Amino acid sequence: NAGVTQTPKFRVLKTGQSMTLLCAQDMNHEYMYWYRQDPGMGLRLIHYSVGEGTTAKGEVPDGYNVSRLKKQNFLLGLESAAPSQTSVYFCASGAREKLFFGSGTQLSVL
C-alpha cells in the first residue's frame, strides 16, 4: 500500500500564480487534512474534510481552497499565491486517534 501520496514534491511559483496540490490515500479513510509547516511554528491546520463532498476550515484557511470530490483524494488550491504561502505542506488522513502523513510538498513563492 502506498499510504498517503502527495504531488508534486517541490514547486516554485511566482506571486499571483495558481496551483493545486493533490493528496491521495488508499486506506479508505473518511478524514483528510491539509497542514502547513513553517520554521518555529510547528504544523498548522489549513482545511480538513470528514468525508466525500465535505470540507471545513482549520486554523489558517485564508488564501486556500479545498475540494473532496472523491473519498480518496483531497485537493488544496492556491488561487493567487503570495510569498507568505512559502511553506512545506503536508496532507494527512485517518481519524482523530491516528493520522498518516504524506511526505510533504515544498512550495516556494517568489
Place this chain on the structure above:
Amino acid sequence: SQQGEEDPQALSIQEGENATMNCSYKTSINNLQWYRQNSGRGLVHLILIRSNEREKHSGRLRVTLDTSKKSSSLLITASRAADTASYFCATVAYYSGGGADGLTFGKGTHLIIQP
C-alpha cells in the same frame, strides 16, 4: 491557536542515554498523541495515551500523562542515532468550521543523538 507546547525546543544527548521531552496543553483532552518527524519527511504516529491513563509503554517509549497539570512526557530509553528527529505532541482541536475533527500540534522538540 496551538494547544500543545513541547519543551525543550532542542535536546542533544549521547547515544545510549535516555531522552525526555515534555508537552503542556491548555484545555481538557480525551487523548494525547506523540509523533516523530525525520528530516524532510512526514510525521509518523508513535503512541496515544488516553485521558484515563497515567502511563503507557511501547518498546523503548514511555509516555506519561498528568491531566491535573495538563502535561505529558515522552521518554526514549537507550537512545540510538536513528532516534534523531523532531517529536511533536498532538491533541484534538475544536474549529468553528465543523467541530472537533482536527489535531493540533506543538512546535516540537528537535532531538539529536550524538554517536
